[in-house]
Amino acid sequence: MCGIAGVLLNGRGDVGHLLTLMLGGLQHRGLDSAGVALYRSEELPGDEFMIRVFTKDVIGALSKISSAIARAGGDIRNIKLNSIRGYSFDLYTVKAQEKDLPQMVKNINETELSKVLSIGRKMDIIKDTVSVEELDRNFDVSSFVGSHGIGHVRFSTESCVDLFHAHPFQSFDHIDVALVHNGQITNYWKTREKLEQKGVKFQTENDSELIVHYIIDRLKAGDSLYDALKASVEELDGPFSYIFSTEKELGMVRDKLGLRPMVILDAEEMKAVASEENALRILNRKGIIRNVRPGEVICWKIA
């Protein structure tokens, strides 16, 4: 699957613009869908969360979602409407307790009109079955200012083409994390079974979602992101390269045989990673560009 990219700035800056440029340079690697996970520099107040909800534009949808949120104890502070082709990708700012979030996601998804795309205190995910250019036009990704972000263009392999199988993938058990992935996990079902026995709920049959749950499972067990990624090199089989982002870190890894590509740029004002070097060259920054070695794990922390 696909082309992946990530960028981490030394401070606050035009993350959206940089990601759009890089994904534009990777567009030929996949035309099925495009998406980004963007991190703001400033966190919301402790009890506020951003929830991106995908909704069919029908009369009464908004009130159904509002009541779904309220039923889980959420208090809507703001709604940023974003309507495209008979669907809306609205961004809700909700005051709530973190423990109530899984229930809130469940309530929203059960309205059968809507599905939650992301929850975050810093992070927002935008994805759709469109080109990078269209994604930017519809959501104004370019104007986003923040600290870091990751992005993806998809060429689907073994799961279906729709919005929910588009990347970045996220988890509602652990907010502010996202993943973009290029490759296949060939021991998917065995690994999934192990995670399911631990109570993890899967939303799709996409192997990328598995990586998210796998890493979060390790993080919850006390691993650092680096250790979790390192473990994934040993335990996940198949060709893959992926980028995993948290509110503080950007981690990336390539499979042991180096079957999927990954190139990084280390410049003074930023660090960037992409499937192909040309996507890094588009940024036009002075710095060292090199291939990530097979099986190598790299983690960058925000300043």
Added chain:
Amino acid sequence: MLENSLKEIDASRMSVRELNLALKGVTDGEHILIENPKGMHHIAAGLGSRCTVEIEGSVGYFAGTMINGPVIRIRGNAGWFLGDNITAGEIVVEGHSGNGTGQGLYGGRLVVKGDCGDRVGALMKNGLVVVGGDSGIMTGLYMMGGEIIALGRLGDNAGESMVGGKIFFSGPEPALGKNAKVEDASDAELENVERILRDYGLAAPKMRKIVPENPRYFRRSEGSIWNVRRERNRYRVEIDHGACEVCGVCARVCPQQVFKEVKQGYMAPINDFECVGCETCVEYCRQRAVRVYPVQETGKSTWSRREIDEIQIKAAIGRAPVRGMGAWKRFPHFDDLVFLCAQNSRPPIDHYREPCETEIVLGKGRAERPLRAAAPILVGAMSFGAMSKEAKLAVVMATSRVGIPTNTGEGGMLPEERGLASILIAQYASGRFGVSAEYLRSADAVEIKIGQGAKGGQGGLLMGEKVTEEVAKVRGLPPGSDAISPARHLDIVGPEDLKMKIEQLREITDWKVPIIVKYSAGRVGDDVKIAAKAGADVVVIDGKQGGTGAAPDIVIEHAGLPTLPALVEAERSLRELGMKDKVSLVVSGGIRNGADIAKAIALGADAVAISTGVLVAMGCRTCGLCSTGRCPRGITTQDPVLRKRLKVEEMAARVENYLRAIIEELKMFTQLSGKTSIRSLEKDDLRAITTDAAAITGVKLVGT
């Protein structure tokens, strides 16, 4: 070079297509400067003129792929697979380059002053790669010839599974791959390396070299199931001594030395344990005195004779036995379907008086020149090397006369082949044998072979014994070298790679000919969708009844989907994507006669590919000896004595007759179903006679 002859091209507003078209017009001796290459992929793909191209900046994947002549200087970095399959010319990169630099090189030079990624010079056959900096893992993977000079540090597993060529290195001794060893270089070699490096302003002290430990590393002659001393016979051989003249022809033609004149005037099949049932003796015996009968299976289904025999072989050789041909077990097949004949509800068309269209066009979607054939039959890919020249030529002559496409197979194109073939498909497989821009451009279509039905997910190997001078020349290999085909294309690991590969091949063939993608039937639904989205014009699905020259018996019988369900899945995939009109579907694997073809077309195939059937028409008895090189019919052998048994003109006539007969049969089924064109055949013309076939295909069960 005079300064005023410098021609500048600013690529900032150009697509790679436009840039390559501009380069195409460049003649020998010209000097071109490309500015703003923007990291574009496939720059200078297949460039054939002896010009000089300077590129100011970094380039993307497959830069200078398959060039034949020019000198390219890149002042920047290069992406993956730089100088892939070059035949002649030179590429110099001032910066770094990515994975697979110089993979499958046949000649020419590649110089990267900086670092290189993994698998430098993988599958190299000849030529030279110089790496100024460090290189990644598995440098020289599957190398069969040529030289690599590495000045920096070599990554782990250097020289992995190499069977030829040399890797000179000056850094610390790396962790070596399988079958690689370090040796001191001779003075002459060192002098030569020094001279080469001096040309590029490079130097290195104390070079040593990595060479293959055993050039016949992959040799497994005893691996064939027919090469083991057997303890049970599968065929019983008898001689009618009343008729036998003791002429000795049976002993001379038997590939397994079954016969012996045990005493004066008495020929006996003393070694019938070894008989493979090729029946060559039966045919050569003038007196019809020899009889060969298959031995009856026992009723012990789990412990059948065959299973016991297999265990005995494994116990003898400690390895999975290898054989030729496809699956011998029974699977749901086209035989489980019947045609409904038109009677009163609709009238049949008269086969003897009324017309029936059989012409087809494959790849109407994107290529300038789609493939037009007189009948919906392609002859499948069988390589020169696995097959004898005589067998290849007989097939080519027959298909040309019938007006249907033939396929080069993965072993390159015989010099005579293009002239004789009216429609020729050039195969592009993982081993990259005999691949060049000229090879691809001279074909009417290019087939990317991802897999083969009989041995899905596995690579292959042509034994050095079969790599004669002539085979080596056509394949671009050193003579006598084992020819390695990896299990996957080293540069096609995921769907986006396939898309890029198709673009690369289109750049080389100027978007003129259709691109075919051939799969072994596995996750057919997903694979077909990927090929269609990646831009393939034709998808070939090869089911497990398809043949092979050599594969482990256990894989042939137990991996991959049978042809029938594979076809159904593939057709559904294209329908779901709404791309049935854009992407043609070809199915192969166990297609023998006109009924099979008609049923495949009714189930949604646009055409079928036939290979084993054609060999059988030439005398093959599917005995499975193919991999041993002892084919008694002269088909899958390079032995000059055996090859003489195959009379090209006579066999071409037989193959032609066979093809014309099955086309006739195909027409019969079309017409008795009440149709005047094979394209009108549909699922409802069929009924399933087993519940399995009904469940698999969705065809109505008879009587329901």
